[in-house]
Amino acid sequence: MKSTSISLGLVALRIGLGVIFAVHGAQKLADIAGTQSFFASIGLPLATLLGPAIGVLELVGGIAVVAGLATRVFAGLLGCTAVVAIITTHAANxxxxxAGGYEYVLVLALACAGLALTGPGSLALDHAVARRVRHDAA
Incomplete structure (x- = not known):
């Protein structure tokens, strides 16, 4: 029972976190010029490349986290983007x-860290892929 409740808890965390990042990524991609302009205004280097790249990472990574695919990798990368957002945008507030402060983005970063460290749980594509690889290797 404990294993099931942990897996269900991780599914809930993955869905909430993944949807938030996917929506934010879609917003960035829907207004690429605005995203690039904002990134340039806060002093991020290569804003014309970084804007779309972060948008794609958040959209694709968010969807992957929901599905539980490459969860540790995407959660780690998304957590890094949240930390950069805290440093470059929210900390000063x-x-x-x-007040535009960092509490919300900190929660996102910590949730990403939790997923990166624990993995997605058994109800995830990562788990099914690993099981398939073990089966094919045997």
Whole structure:
């Protein structure tokens, strides 16, 4: 029973986190010029390349996290983008989200860290792929 509740908890975490990142990625891609302009305004290097790249990472990574595919890799990468967002955008505004602070993005970064460290649980494509690889190797 404990294993089932842990797996279901990780599914809930993956769905919530993945949807948030996928939506944010889609927003960035829907307004590439605005994303590039914003990234340039906060001093990020190569904003014309970085804007679309982060948008794609968030969209594809978010979908992959929901599915539980390459979860540790995508959660780690998405967590890094959240940390960069804290440093470049939110930290100067303090902690609380109502002032544009970093509390919300910190929760995203910590949730990503949790998934990167624990993995997606048994109800994930990662688990099915690993089982298939073991079966094919035997």
């Amino acid at each position: 303090g902690f609380t989200v109502d």
